[in-house]
Amino acid sequence: MAPILTIEKFSYAYPSIDISKEPQWVFQDLTLDVEEGEFVSVMGPTGVGKTTLCLALNGIVPQSTGGIIRGDIWVDGLNTKSHPISKLAQRVGMVFQDPDAQLFQVNVEAEVAFGLENLGVPRDEIRKRVDWALSVVHLQGFDLTPLSYLSGGQKQRVAIAAILAMRPKILVLDEPTTNLDPVGKEEILAGIKELRHNHGTTVIFVSHESEFIAELSDRVVILDQGQVAMAGSPESVFSQLRALHDIGVSAPQVTELADCLNREFGQGFSFCTLDLADRAIRSSLMAA
Amino acid sequence: MATLPQIALQVKNLHFAYKPDNPVLKGISLTLPEGSFTAIIGQNGSGKTTLAKQLNGLLRPTAGQVYLYNTDIQHCSISDLSGTVGYVFQNPDHQIFSPTTRQEIAFGLKNLRLSKQEVDLQTQNVLAAFHLNAYADLQPATLSYGLRRKISIAAVMATSPKVLILDEPTIGLDWRSTMELIGLLKQYCQQGNTILLITHDLRLIADHIPHCMLLHSGQLLAFGETRTIFQDVEILHQAHLALPQINQLARRLSSAGVRPDILTVEEFCDEYRKLALKRQVL
Numbered sequence: 001m002a003p004i005l006t007i008e009k010f011s012y013a014y015p016s017i018d019i020s021k022e023p024q025w026v027f028q029d030l031t032l033d034v035e036e037g038e039f040v041s042v043m044g045p046t047g048v049g050k051t052t053l054c055l056a057l058n059g060i061v062p063q064s065t066g067g068i069i070r071g072d073i074w075v076d077g078l079n080t081k082s083h084p085i086s087k088l089a090q091r092v093g094m095v096f097q098d099p100d101a102q103l104f105q106v107n108v109e110a111e112v113a114f115g116l117e118n119l120g121v122p123r124d125e126i127r128k129r130v131d132w133a134l135s136v137v138h139l140q141g142f143d144l145t146p147l148s149y150l151s152g153g154q155k156q157r158v159a160i161a162a163i164l165a166m167r168p169k170i171l172v173l174d175e176p177t178t179n180l181d182p183v184g185k186e187e188i189l190a191g192i193k194e195l196r197h198n199h200g201t202t203v204i205f206v207s208h209e210s211e212f213i214a215e216l217s218d219r220v221v222i223l224d225q226g227q228v229a230m231a232g233s234p235e236s237v238f239s240q241l242r243a244l245h246d247i248g249v250s251a252p253q254v255t256e257l258a259d260c261l262n263r264e265f266g267q268g269f270s271f272c273t274l275d276l277a278d279r280a281i282r283s284s285l286m287a288a
Numbered sequence: 289m290a291t292l293p294q295i296a297l298q299v300k301n302l303h304f305a306y307k308p309d310n311p312v313l314k315g316i317s318l319t320l321p322e323g324s325f326t327a328i329i330g331q332n333g334s335g336k337t338t339l340a341k342q343l344n345g346l347l348r349p350t351a352g353q354v355y356l357y358n359t360d361i362q363h364c365s366i367s368d369l370s371g372t373v374g375y376v377f378q379n380p381d382h383q384i385f386s387p388t389t390r391q392e393i394a395f396g397l398k399n400l401r402l403s404k405q406e407v408d409l410q411t412q413n414v415l416a417a418f419h420l421n422a423y424a425d426l427q428p429a430t431l432s433y434g435l436r437r438k439i440s441i442a443a444v445m446a447t448s449p450k451v452l453i454l455d456e457p458t459i460g461l462d463w464r465s466t467m468e469l470i471g472l473l474k475q476y477c478q479q480g481n482t483i484l485l486i487t488h489d490l491r492l493i494a495d496h497i498p499h500c501m502l503l504h505s506g507q508l509l510a511f512g513e514t515r516t517i518f519q520d521v522e523i524l525h526q527a528h529l530a531l532p533q534i535n536q537l538a539r540r541l542s543s544a545g546v547r548p549d550i551l552t553v554e555e556f557c558d559e560y561r562k563l564a565l566k567r568q569v570l
Contacts, residue, residue: 014430045462046434097433097460152332175433178459181331181488182530208462211533248464253491253533253553260557265570277537282544285563 002077003033004169004202005057009071011226012052012061023068026052028226030071036169037200041213041234044223045248050206053223054174057204058092059085076169090119093168097175099155103162108134108150109143112162119166133161136199137191153184157191164195171195172204177212185212192216211252214238214272222247238272293321294357296451296482297343302352304338312338314506315352320484322450325477327493327514328486330503331528336486337378339503340453343484344373356451371400374449378456378486380433380440389431389439390415390424396447410446417472418442434460441469445476452476453484458492470496491532494518494551502527519549 010030013023026049034040044050055061059080062069073080076091096102105111112133116126134140137157147155156176163171173192177185189212195201196216207213213220213234220237222230224247230237238244238251241259254277258269267284271277297320304313312335320326328336341347342354345366354361356372377383386392393414397407415421418438423431428439437460445452452473458466474496477483485497493500493514501511504527510517518524521539524531531539538550538559545563550556564570 046465047432181528183528184332248462250463254537256553257534257556260553261560264557274537278540281541285544285569
């Protein structure tokens with residue numbers, strides 16, 4: 001099966017004010033494939049280009065930003081250099097860190113329907129899709145609620161619903177939980193989990209929250225210095241604690257525990273989720 | 289005989305409402321000794337930021353008093369207070385306005401009427417301490433969110449305020465930047481400055497911050513040692529907070545004999561050693 005997203009030897013530099021200077025490459029020969037239905041989390045140090053990568057997936061980089069680009073990105077068979085952003089946006093849905101930057105309608109229903117109305121989707125189809133999108137994020141019955149009445153977690157879920165209603169093949173979430181309290185975070189993540197299990201949506205999840213990433217992802221990709229530094233299952237990536245810390249990113253606290261127990265007591269633990277840690281430690285304490 | 293530390297900040301029965309019929313802070317009283325490092329926790333909308341803004345005069349209490357080094361601040365202007373109380377906004381874009389990182393950091397220092405030489409020297413020191421040298425002459429608006437956040441913190445710390453308030457300073461920061469920031473803050477406390485830090489990250493608090501206060505619906509639900517407050521799972525859940533993962537693991541494993549009050553990885557390792565030796569499984 002062909003991947004739904006192909007990034008091939010992608011290099012990019014933002015336009016420079018001083019043209020006599022060498023271009024400052026954000027990425028150099030970045031290569032990454034994502035399969036349909038895959039949940040891929042992207043981590044990396046501050047300033048590594050995580051948001052730039054998201055913007056490149058629907059053509060905003062370089063079509064709106066300018067700059068120098070080499071290599072190619074294909075989304076569902078479309079090259080992001082040669083297809084208009086409006087067309088790419090129907091395939092790649094983006095949710096940003098700050099829902100207030102994205103929401104602008106008077107109530108929940110109008111916000112979720114807005115994109116569909118612009119696409120000329122028939123009225124009854126809009127109704128169906130709005131209902132479906134709100135049910136996925138557990139906001140049924142909030143149709144007529146003004147956005148200003150909602151909590152941060154609820155607003156972020158409206159932003160996700162508005163994107164989902166467009167039925168994008170790929171959902172890109174750029175640090176969607178950073179401004180939320182832990183309960184707000186859980187609400188968002190439960191919604192994302194359900195999407196993945198019940199609807200097979202391909203998800204690119206950019207975050208620093210290693211503990212959520214370990215629970216949710218098929219694959220974790222670590223970016224460093226313009227390239228993919230590490231990639232693999234959560235277990236295989238997070239167990240390389242030293243390398244992660246050298247790059248400057250965190251691992252789940254249970255993985256730090258595994259590392260500590262391995263060093264101190266010569267154990268061979270490699271868990272990265274609460275469930276796996278519970279099972280492994282419980283059985284090791286019962287061993288004799 | 290050891291002298292008691294001075295009181296840096298005292299809040300007495302403070303009330304505040306943006307609109308008369310909707311009180312946000314409902315009778316807060318607290319005392320922070322000089323050199324203390326305290327976290328403020330509480331769910332979105334509990335009044336954390338509103339409380340922080342009472343302490344530097346950005347907002348004024350509807351009733352009650354705020355004392356800064358024994359001076360009631362009600363007659364002090366924001367600019368009077370800004371020499372003593374530094375405030376790092378939750379959103380760096382509400383704070384940064386200079387065309388370069390260097391100028392942003394130098395701005396507060398210039399207002400302290402330091403000589404140009406002193407301003408340049410201190411700016412250079414702060415750029416180095418925050419690893420911002422590579423970005424010194426770039427426009428902050430073109431930098432990533434995490435970098436803008438670092439710049440906003442560096443610019444406030446450059447002026448060495450006696451009381452430093454940070455509103456969710458680690459959001460958008462990677463692990464290394466977070467660890468570096470915590471190192472700088474601990475050092476800053478040891479120099480006799482007082483820090484108040486708003487965060488949702490209980491792991492950060494468990495590992496590094498000795499005291500915390502829990503705000504819920506505009507009231508102080510708990511204030512004391514981190515370890516004591518983190519034992520009260522009920523109260524934390526009520527405030528939409530999640531305990532550090534290591535503590536969740538310890539609680540789950542209490543049925544296998546693990547102490548349920550573990551808060552750090554090191555404590556868990558010690559507990560594992562004890563249990564494993566006792567059961568002869570090592």
